[in-house]
Amino acid sequence: MTELCIRGCHALVPDAHGTLSIARDQDILIQGSRIAAIRPTGTPLEPQVTVLEGQRMLAIPGLINTHAHVSSVLFRGLAEDVSLERWFNDFIWALEGNLTEEDVYWGAQLGLIEMIESGVTTVADHSFFMDQVARAVEEAGTRAQLGWTSFSSRGPAALAETAAFAQRWKDGAGGRISTRMAPYSPYTCDDGTLRATVEHATRMGVGIHIHAAEEMNQTLASANRRGRTPIQVLKDTGVLGVPTLIAHAGGLMPQDLDLLARHRAHVGIAHAPKTSLKLGMGLAPVRALRKARVPVGLGTAGAASNNTLDLLESLRLLALTQKHDALDPEVMPVAEALDIATRGGAAALGLGAQLGTLAPGYQADIVLVDIQGTHWQPPHNLLAGLVYSARASDVQTVMVEGRVLMKARQLLTIDKVRVLEEVSRRMERLARLEPGSRIQRYAP
Numbered sequence: 514m515t516e517l518c519i520r521g522c523h524a525l526v527p528d529a530h531g532t533l534s535i536a537r538d539q540d541i542l543i544q545g546s547r548i549a550a551i552r553p554t555g556t557p558l559e560p561q562v563t564v565l566e567g568q569r570m571l572a573i574p575g576l577i578n579t580h581a582h583v584s585s586v587l588f589r590g591l592a593e594d595v596s597l598e599r600w601f602n603d604f605i606w607a608l609e610g611n612l613t614e615e616d617v618y619w620g621a622q623l624g625l626i627e628m629i630e631s632g633v634t635t636v637a638d639h640s641f642f643m644d645q646v647a648r649a650v651e652e653a654g655t656r657a658q659l660g661w662t663s664f665s666s667r668g669p670a671a672l673a674e675t676a677a678f679a680q681r682w683k684d685g686a687g688g689r690i691s692t693r694m695a696p697y698s699p700y701t702c703d704d705g706t707l708r709a710t711v712e713h714a715t716r717m718g719v720g721i722h723i724h725a726a727e728e729m730n731q732t733l734a735s736a737n738r739r740g741r742t743p744i745q746v747l748k749d750t751g752v753l754g755v756p757t758l759i760a761h762a763g764g765l766m767p768q769d770l771d772l773l774a775r776h777r778a779h780v781g782i783a784h785a786p787k788t789s790l791k792l793g794m795g796l797a798p799v800r801a802l803r804k805a806r807v808p809v810g811l812g813t814a815g816a817a818s819n820n821t822l823d824l825l826e827s828l829r830l831l832a833l834t835q836k837h838d839a840l841d842p843e844v845m846p847v848a849e850a851l852d853i854a855t856r857g858g859a860a861a862l863g864l865g866a867q868l869g870t871l872a873p874g875y876q877a878d879i880v881l882v883d884i885q886g887t888h889w890q891p892p893h894n895l896l897a898g899l900v901y902s903a904r905a906s907d908v909q910t911v912m913v914e915g916r917v918l919m920k921a922r923q924l925l926t927i928d929k930v931r932v933l934e935e936v937s938r939r940m941e942r943l944a945r946l947e948p949g950s951r952i953q954r955y956a957p
Contacts, residue, residue: 522567575634577858580783580812584620610950660695720756781861810858
């Protein structure tokens with residue numbers, strides 16, 4: 514029995530050929546946590562159905578942020594205009610030594626607010642004190658795939674702690690939370706740690722979320738030191754044999770592309786164009802990866818490197834940088850860019866059968882975007898509007914599993930005033946650069 518109807522909206526849906534297109538004047542019927550039907554508006558509804566008016570709105574699947582460090586919003590603006598090495602060693606890995614569990618909880622709340630307000634319903638987070646992030650996600654009503662960061666320098670006990678978290682929150686929050694092991698990278702994790710990570714992941718039936726080949730200097734350093742590229746390290750240690758989400762991948766060699774193509778049943782790429790541009794890391798070869806049928810999703814990384822968790826901003830940069838890189842305005846058409854932000858992200862997280870598509874049977878993770886703003890007018894092409902015109906402030910209503918989390922830009926599950934107060938009173942302490950506080954050293 515239908516319980517909720519979004520009435521009279523336009524909808525971003527696959528056409529008969531699977532290409533994303535706009536279906537105008539539709540009713541989206543929701544039963545329980547899933548979409549029951551999408552049909553032209555006007556068919557009478559049963560009296561008990563709750564109606565959410567969608568006129569002059571565009572319904573899209575909830576956006577999927579495939580790589581983030583959500584609580585790092587606490588360090589927004591503290592590491593600007595520096596090299597990647599200085600960003601890590603002089604700032605971020607020193608500042609993260611200030612974090613307490615309670616800090617992470619409130620930072621996660623702030624990050625979740627920002628994502629809800631910009632239409633992100635699912636995030637893959639790779640951070641510390643992840644029980645607090647899971648708690649924040651559970652309370653907010655969003656969806657997340659969570660991994661507790663690990664380094665070889667912290668030893669087997671720390672790796673076991675990350676595995677215990679993955680087991681503890683696997684299928685948590687009524688199934689809205691999934692987990693992964695989260696070794697930081699091949700340059701912070703030796704082969705033994707990576708093999709042990711694979712053993713933990715295999716035992717628990719979870720995947721791995723890792724930074725790898727973030728930029729070409731890392732790849733060249735690995736080849737010189739280990740005789741293998743970071744992607745070859747992942748293959749040799751068994752990482753590519755389990756579901757693996759690779760963040761950034763801006764330093765891929767041709768042989769790496771071949772390896773990823775051979776393991777595409779297990780591997781997804783999280784492309785974070787704004788962070789890659791800002792830190793001068795180089796962009797992932799998105800078009801080559803997609804040609805090889807390797808799933809590619811869109812991410813932000815953390816607000817300490819991106820400055821926002823706004824996936825619409827990253828979507829625009831994705832399309833523009835691919836055109837610029839190819840010197841060809843015909844590459845990365847708007848439908849393909851939107852596919853990466855929705856279905857591509859779901860596939861990269863191994864959730865393609867549940868998320869990323871407005872269609873019967875899929876989870877009712879739905880965002881309503883206001884298309885009445887002057888920057889949308891005249892609305893000749895709503896696909897282009899989403900990619901090139903939409904702003905986070907256009908997002909009006911957000912739901913996950915049919916539950917409304919924000920309506921008319923009013924948050925219903927998080928106390929925004931309280932969160933901002935808690936974050937504000939932590940600002941001074943969190944911004945201190947204390948001698949000896951660095952948690953790790955970046956040396957690719």
